[in-house]
Amino acid sequence: ALERFARHGGGVGPLAETCYLAAEGIRRRNTRRVCACQYASHDPAIGDVGAQQEDVPRYRTQLEEQGGDLFQRYVAMFTLRNLGAADALAEALGRDRSSVVLRHELAFVLGQLEDDAAL
Numbered sequence: 379a380l381e382r383f384a385r386h387g388g389g390v391g392p393l394a395e396t397c398y399l400a401a402e403g404i405r406r407r408n409t410r411r412v413c414a415c416q417y418a419s420h421d422p423a424i425g426d427v428g429a430q431q432e433d434v435p436r437y438r439t440q441l442e443e444q445g446g447d448l449f450q451r452y453v454a455m456f457t458l459r460n461l462g463a464a465d466a467l468a469e470a471l472g473r474d475r476s477s478v479v480l481r482h483e484l485a486f487v488l489g490q491l492e493d494d495a496a497l
Contacts, residue, residue: 380397380401395448395477399452400422423452429461434466438454441454455480455484464488
């Protein structure tokens with residue numbers, strides 16, 4: 379069902395995007411499901427556990443690639459969250475026009491950070 383709805387409407391729209399992310403999460407179910415960070419959330423994508431502050435520009439670019447693979451953009455988003463890069467996440471929220479689902483998740487992770495830069 380997830381794959382069918384992920385293709386619905388040409389793979390565009392909130393339902394298609396959510397189903398795509400859920401299907402990708404299932405395909406990768408043998409990976410660690412809870413991030414190696416201070417957050418106990420069950421994230422749809424796992425951030426890069428080896429990322430460091432110097433990697434923020436690379437993940438910011440990956441997140442802001444509006445034509446890029448949505449799942450890989452989620453990996454970048456959770457990596458930035460785990461690195462505490464509230465500024466990069468807030469900027470992405472303000473700039474993105476490609477995905478309502480991504481903007482929803484950006485708002486959620488900004489809330490998790492509890493950083494004034496998100497305001």
